[in-house]
Amino acid sequence: MKKKNIIAHTFQLSPYPRELWVVKGGDTSELRDLYCFPNGTETKDYFEEIEGYEAFTSCLLRDKKTRKFGYLVYCTNTVKNDAIAHEAGHVVVYLFDDIEITIDVKNDEPFAYMLGYVYGCIESVVRNKKNTKA
Numbered sequence: 576m577k578k579k580n581i582i583a584h585t586f587q588l589s590p591y592p593r594e595l596w597v598v599k600g601g602d603t604s605e606l607r608d609l610y611c612f613p614n615g616t617e618t619k620d621y622f623e624e625i626e627g628y629e630a631f632t633s634c635l636l637r638d639k640k641t642r643k644f645g646y647l648v649y650c651t652n653t654v655k656n657d658a659i660a661h662e663a664g665h666v667v668v669y670l671f672d673d674i675e676i677t678i679d680v681k682n683d684e685p686f687a688y689m690l691g692y693v694y695g696c697i698e699s700v701v702r703n704k705k706n707t708k709a
Contacts (some may be wrong), residue, residue: 581605583647586696588689591674593692594638594645595666597700610636613644625649630658632665635673646670659701663694666706676705 580601585699588595598606606622613635625631633647646666650659671678678686698704 581609583609584696584700585645587695588645588670588693591670592644593635593670593673594643594704596638596645596647596698597697598647598649599654599701600650603649606647606649609639610647611639613637617622623647630654630662632662632669635669650697654701656698660670660694663690663697666693 581598581603582601583596583598586595586597595658596610603622603625606625607618610633611617615637618636621633628649628651630648630650633649635644636645636647646669648662648666650662667686668678671686676685
């Protein structure tokens, strides 16, 4: 049996009912063994498009083991801060759309707080600041 190289670091997107999974490097083909689409459909070739990207954010997925819903951010080992910020923006926009929260320019504090939190989560993994169990 092939040894798994992928380690997904899990963060709660509280108070919202979603998780953030951050993966740094590794064989992206292993991701299809961990995640499926929300309706249970297999991801098959969905993760192939990651190859060659510095970072990638998924649509809403479901963890096959825990059955929880969330968003996956995959980063290479050499990802730069601007790409981390870019992917954090995707996560927050997808999250707010998913739970039907309108991003409001006159009340953007929920967006700004979540953006900072998600950026910090991603950055902690790619810079080896987070200790988690595989």
